[in-house]
Amino acid sequence: MKFGVIVFPGSNCDHDCYHVVKHVFKQDAEFVWHKESRLASYDCLILPGGFSYGDYLRPGAIGKFSPIMKEVRRFASDGGLILGICNGFQVLLETDLLPGAMMRNRSLKFICKDLYLRLEEDDTPFTNRGRVGDMLKMPIAHFDGNYFVDDKTLQELEENHQILFRYCDHNGDVTTDANPNGAMRNIAGICNRERNIMGMMPHPERCSESILGNEDGRLIFESIIDAGVVLR
Amino acid sequence: MLARIYVTLKKGVLDPQGKAVQHSLESLGYDKVKDVRLGKYMEVKLDYSRAGESEPIVREMCEKLLANPVIEDYRFEITEE
Amino acid sequence: MLARIYVTLKKGVLDPQGKAVQHSLESLGYDKVKDVRLGKYMEVKLDYSRAGESEPIVREMCEKLLANPVIEDYRFEITEE
Amino acid sequence: MRNEPRVTEELVKEHGLTEEEYDKIKLILGRDPNYTELGILSVMWSEHCSYKSSKVFLQDLPTEGEHIIQGPGENAGIVDIGDGLAIVFKMESHNHPSFIEPYQGAATGVGGILRDIFTMGARPVASLNSLRFGAFDHPKTRYLLNGVVAGIAGYGNCMGVPTVGGEVYFNACYNGNILVNVFTLGLIKKEKIFKGVAYGPGNPVIYVGSKTGRDGIHGATMASEEFDEKSSERRPTVQVGDPFTEKLLLEACLEVMDTDHVVGIQDMGAAGLTCSSCEMASRAGTGIEMDLSMVPKREEGMTPYELMLSESQERMLLVVKKGREREVTEIFEKWDLDVSIVGKVTDDGMLRVIDDGVTVVEIPAKILAEESPVYIRPKERPQYLSKTEKFSTDKIPEAGNHGEVLIKLLGSPNIASQEWVYRQYDHMVRTNTVVLPGSDAAVIRVKGTKKGIALTVDCNSRYAYLDPYLGGMIAVAESSRNLVCSGAKPLAITDCLNYGNPEKPDIMWQFDQSTKGLSEACKRFNTPVVGGNVSFYNETRGEGIHPTPTVAMVGLITDIGLHMTQWFKRDGDQVVLLGKNCGELGGTEYLAAIHGQEEGPPPRLELDLEISVQDTCLEAIQEGMIMSAHDCSEGGIAVALAECCFSGPKSCHGVAVNISGDNMRGDCLLFGESQSRIIVSLYEDRLDDLRKIAERNNTPLSVIGRVGGDRLVINDLIDCPVTRLEQAWRRGIEERL
């Protein structure tokens, strides 16, 4: 499979995402500079974490105008797979490729730590390797992960099974205490209605190698690679 | 011209920063504080000679970039500098 | 009463956020933009009945907490809500 | 000519130059300096830039060794780690700015140290920070703590460089003078090292990065003065960090350095354009001529004085090969950075600055960079020592309930979990962090090799206060012990030497003593000093801080699979103590936190014993025979054992041990801070192997107990549920905020 990792000025998980798909999962991978106005043929695009444009103004707000985003939209409407992680998720929200917005964490502090996610949907290209109810341990590292969306859209997200991950405790229970940032209904990751775009705040690329002490993130990449094979 | 732009959180959107400031004010002993909302204030200098000219431009800038319509409202005034 | 408070960076203090927004507006084609400065806007509701009463209090709140005197200036207006 | 103030006696004094210094200037120049030149000379000859009080005392530090590629003198030190790779690291202080504006002060400190690393061509891969605040209940402490931590997070996180470790201490001696020391380590290919040199007359000098504003003018002189009420008036000079621009600068510089266009490069730190240009010229034995009209400016009407002394952040100065201007400019423009050719290298050794066609500065670069005055300031043993030395344990009442004391200690801010701090730092970005903050040392892997690098920063300044020489030694010994506990062989150190006013003989004595101790220990551990920083004048209204020689040490793990962590792994494992319990109470956290005293001689350090304990531990880890290793530091063996029980990321373990010390009091045994002790745990059937290693190294070894259950049991002194201990420890800092 061929992955494209979009590099915005200020992206800083671009190398990590590249490393994972290229060296851990042995797939093709290329960096795509944000000023490009043409997109080569990729099977999956990753919008990596970081601080595009310093997160100045709002996270993801300025990144949405990068020339490459036009192509990303076209890629999306053609059904290509797009994975937005952390800041990449924020860019997808600002671009309206996914619904909602990110606000400052409830604690008003940056939070970097491992926590647990409950897998809510296994019927997507990003999660097909798992089963609903699976618990995954993954790190978060963000300042703005407090997901907000209006009530109507929230209901649609629920009804259309677009909520893929929720923050949960070590028993798998989705509780207020397990919510690290104040996100509505403990939402940690969602997809679009067509299910080819996913955004998530936790970092699967940080937990896909045994030397890093946690491999739960592999599920995401393995799912995508499986789905990619089917797509072909 | 100078556009003064105010971006505030929509009614109904929880404002964690405002809450935190309110809390700090209270703990400093300001017991008459009933509510605090935090927003952004921007000053944009524009090379137009009339307010009327710049108004639609500023509106567009707000819609496109300066405010996020999912969570924020905006308003602005345009003055000579 | 409602205090509207504007906190801006002191003159001469670098405003990275404003700079980034300006740059972005420029590359969106708004070539008349000459300068952008970003600040904070706060609305504080106070349980006083007269503006005169609340004024010194608001000033004090600004000095103590709401503005960072090292790099920021502030100004405010007080109105009935 | 322009309207510049006339240089008067008054003005010279305001610039912090003494009469003798000014006479020397006149002698060298053969004339009076003008206003701009006075400004330039005063910053370059300030304590901060010139090390005039410390130079002679630093000469004895060991700086060479087998693997050392670059010692002090460049922007950072470089150590060979094999595989064609080297590590580049340095530590810097940003104490004064952080006290004035904690967020921006700490943030720009991080920005500065990052530039020091990537200016050598290295990609920064990990940072550490060492923070010291006043007493927790001091009215400013919380504000400063919040601001500093947020500032480090704000800058470092945005840059995508993980902050993998550090330390935080609280002590009333820092009430008016906090310490913010930041460290960054980068990775570099050995054949791709860049230096700050302006070789080749005729080569263009290029400015890149943020525009120059009136930021931080006289930052360097500020760092060379005591604080007083007037300090706050200097506030408008506070620099604001722009990590986004720095991130662009980092990527762009690494891209440029990947070509063969660059001759030399240096960041603009303290004293901005002045310092970078004269140092680059001086190192190469050349001169530099600059035209100020070409310098990108943020504000109108800036004078030569302001342009030359501005400390605006996120700027670099490059010398590139003649004819490559366009290629270099294009790369920087790709990254949306301001770039401008501001001058050229000359062969006359002068720093020459031209404004509006007029030469406004003409001073030999060497004079500025290398020939500052040097002082051998008088030193004298401080009075307070004769008081603090009179300490006797007998005067300390032994607390009744040791379990309760342990709980109190675990919850005290200097021992409690520092997670509140490091949770705000992205410590995992770059996916190299194998051991996250929370163990004795952080460990990162080196992608593409089997290797790992361990890093730690340590200093117990209470020890240094009570015995500067010993305190300096212990800072090195403890760093080394922390690295060894993570399975690494120590390689080298960088330091930040933080002290009060060097013009006072007792401060100078502290400085001299602790530097000697540090030096002695570095020689014995074979860990040369490859760079560092001296911060004097950490005083407010005459009150100096404790002498604080902070040490950051870096070590190598040849097989990353054999890294080690501090927490117990399995019930049933044997628990072994390497080293001896001597029960010293002087200078302990117990004495300070429970009895409110800072007295006594600090614990002794026998270097032979220390080395033998470390050798045994490291060998055992490398043989793969042990499961955990933790050193005993603040709070003694009781605290160390408790941490072994609950500090791991998975479940807690209990432990029951029997420890001995000849007839000593319970509190001495439990909370004394004898040096050279490591607690390891291992499978029972590896005990004999461990014994053999210990015997060969002459290391005292005692099998003290076994992992298991859910309580911490020490002799008949302590018997407490681990969860209770853990809660006290986890909440210690957060509860106080």
Ligand SMILES: Nc1ncnc2c1ncn2[C@@H]1O[C@H](COP(=O)(O)OP(=O)(O)O)[C@@H](O)[C@H]1O
């Ligand atoms: N300011 C900080 N930033 C990042 N990590 C920190 C900081 N302070 C402490 N830590 C981490 O918390 C852990 C405990 O610190 P400390 O008690 O000083 O350890 P030790 O005594 O073994 O040196 C270490 O892993 C350390 O790196």
Ligand SMILES: [Mg+2]
């Ligand atoms: Mg320590």
